[in-house]
Amino acid sequence: MAEVTTGRGPMRIGELAERAGVSVRSLRYYEEQGLLASVRSASGQRHYTEAQVARVLFIQRLYAAGLSSRTIVELLPCVDAPSEEHALDALDRMAQERARLDAHITELAQTRDALDEVMAGARKALAVLREQPNPAVEPSNREPSREATPAANAH
Secondary structure, three states, X not given: OOOOEOXXXXXXXXXXXXXXXXXHHHHHHHHHOOOOOOEEOOOOOEEEOOHHHHHHXXXXXXXXXXXXXXXXXXXXXXXXXXXXXHHHHHHHHHHHHHHHHHHHHHHHHHHHHHHHHHHHHHHHHHHHHHHOOOOOOOOOOOOOOHHHOHHHHOO
């Protein structure tokens, strides 16, 4: 990897972190995962190229899209060595991830619906309790919070 400079010498890890808006720890993790490479100086300091700012931003976009480090590593040949084959492989892998996300969304919606049923049962039980006189306990006028109702959370 050729060392491209920013006019002040090789870009060190702190500068790359600042310019890409990530932590130094994240950059070290990216290196561990094979997502990012650096050239080491004689004293062991990491040096980066200007192009790696854009690479880190791209990695961040992939993470934000819900992809794991392992999946991102599988997609990088499309970036590092563009070809029709790599592009098709990347699209296929992203379609697999999208299907996984769709299944997870369906599962979450079913879980939410089950919770709504439990909450409806709890509301019915509360209504029954309120209808029964209990001289030892003052009745509460408190209503369940709106945030806890399915109608308030409907999309």
